[in-house]
Amino acid sequence: MNGLNVRALQEAELGEADRIMRLAFGTFLGLPDPTAFMGDADYVRSRFAADPTAALAAELDGRLVGTNFVTRWGSVGFFGPLTVLPELWDRGVARRLLDATMPILDEWGVTHRGLFTFPQSTKHVSLYQRYGFLPRFLTPVMAKPAGPNPGATGWTPLSEMTDPEVALAACSELTGQVYPGFEVEREIRAAERQKLGDTVVVHGLAGALDAFAVCQSGPGTEAGSGVCFVKVGAARPGPDAGERFRRLLEACEAFALGRGASVVVAGVNTARRGAYRALLDRGFRAEMIGVAMHNADDEGYHHPDAWVIDDWR
Numbered sequence: 105m106n107g108l109n110v111r112a113l114q115e116a117e118l119g120e121a122d123r124i125m126r127l128a129f130g131t132f133l134g135l136p137d138p139t140a141f142m143g144d145a146d147y148v149r150s151r152f153a154a155d156p157t158a159a160l161a162a163e164l165d166g167r168l169v170g171t172n173f174v175t176r177w178g179s180v181g182f183f184g185p186l187t188v189l190p191e192l193w194d195r196g197v198a199r200r201l202l203d204a205t206m207p208i209l210d211e212w213g214v215t216h217r218g219l220f221t222f223p224q225s226t227k228h229v230s231l232y233q234r235y236g237f238l239p240r241f242l243t244p245v246m247a248k249p250a251g252p253n254p255g256a257t258g259w260t261p262l263s264e265m266t267d268p269e270v271a272l273a274a275c276s277e278l279t280g281q282v283y284p285g286f287e288v289e290r291e292i293r294a295a296e297r298q299k300l301g302d303t304v305v306v307h308g309l310a311g312a313l314d315a316f317a318v319c320q321s322g323p324g325t326e327a328g329s330g331v332c333f334v335k336v337g338a339a340r341p342g343p344d345a346g347e348r349f350r351r352l353l354e355a356c357e358a359f360a361l362g363r364g365a366s367v368v369v370a371g372v373n374t375a376r377r378g379a380y381r382a383l384l385d386r387g388f389r390a391e392m393i394g395v396a397m398h399n400a401d402d403e404g405y406h407h408p409d410a411w412v413i414d415d416w417r
């Protein structure tokens with residue numbers, strides 16, 4: 105398309121980028137007021153703040169018409185939300201944004217790449233297939249009321265720990281056991297710096313780290329008012345991982361209650377059979393279902409022994 109240019113998103117454009125993101129999803133989902141999509145939750149500002157160098161803008165004749173956000177979790181890379189102004193759909197804007205997204209993932213050298221999308225949309229699935237992504241397992245985004253008496257013990261918010269840097273390194277060491285090079289330091293630091301929430305740290309024997317979860321809550325975060333959203337969490341793999349994961353879920357509920365959130369939201373790729381079953385057993389129910397698409401059909405960290413919460417939205 106003539107006049108279409110893809111470049112880095114600028115901070116001054118965040119308001120319009122946010123409007124386009126809500127309008128695009130709200131239109132696709134058929135909401136009566138498309139711009140009401142996500143209520144007071146936010147993706148655009150928080151993801152831009154987490155890494156402004158990985159936020160792409162499409163402009164047409166100088167006007168912002170679409171964006172995409174790329175996230176690096178160590179050796180893992182994913183992107184989204186990818187959104188285009190509805191009046192310009194099916195004219196190749198998303199393709200141009202994706203053409204600029206792939207080199208970012210290449211440059212990072214991530215070994216596992218993916219995205220979350222709508223499984224029922226032939227358009228979405230075929231769009232991403234053109235870039236080498238294949239649909240694999242479903243990823244339900246699940247919710248349950250917090251509490252009322254989770255009774256969780258043996259956990260601490262990272263912000264209250266005497267040496268948070270040591271705990272942060274332990275979190276990366278734990279995720280590295282799940283998948284080589286996988287770490288979510290970016291999310292842990294974003295939660296702290298942007299005051300999106302905190303990281304729930306579940307202690308094991310002799311000061312070891314058994315599990316952790318980065319939890320966002322409140323307006324202006326990916327959770328929104330009254331909700332605690334587990335952006336990413338993991339329990340140490342190996343024997344008794346299920347028990348560690350169960351304690352992590354309890355701790356997240358206790359954290360939610362302490363933050364005044366009445367609902368906990370957590371997504372899980374259903375290839376992680378144990379984690380998915382544990383969420384079901386605890387009373388989590390799917391609010392929506394997406395599908396994870398993986399580059400080169402790579403399994404990555406989505407298998408029964410990976411006790412990980414995340415949804416890549």
Ligand SMILES: CC(C)(COP(=O)(O)OP(=O)(O)OC[C@H]1O[C@@H](n2cnc3c(N)ncnc32)[C@H](O)[C@@H]1OP(=O)(O)O)[C@@H](O)C(=O)NCCC(=O)NCCS
Pocket residue numbers: 128129132184185186187188189192193194195196197198199200220221222226227228230231234
């Ligand atoms: C999804 C979205 C980003 C796509 O943007 P877009 O600019 O319309 O996409 P493009 O025109 O670049 O590419 C669409 C491709 O899908 C193809 N397509 C469209 N409808 C299709 C269908 N029903 N079946 C198969 N392919 C289809 C088009 O032909 C095009 O491929 P081509 O260039 O090879 O012909 C946009 O529709 C949007 O913002 N949707 C709402 C938000 C959203 O769902 N974001 C993605 C979340 S994962």
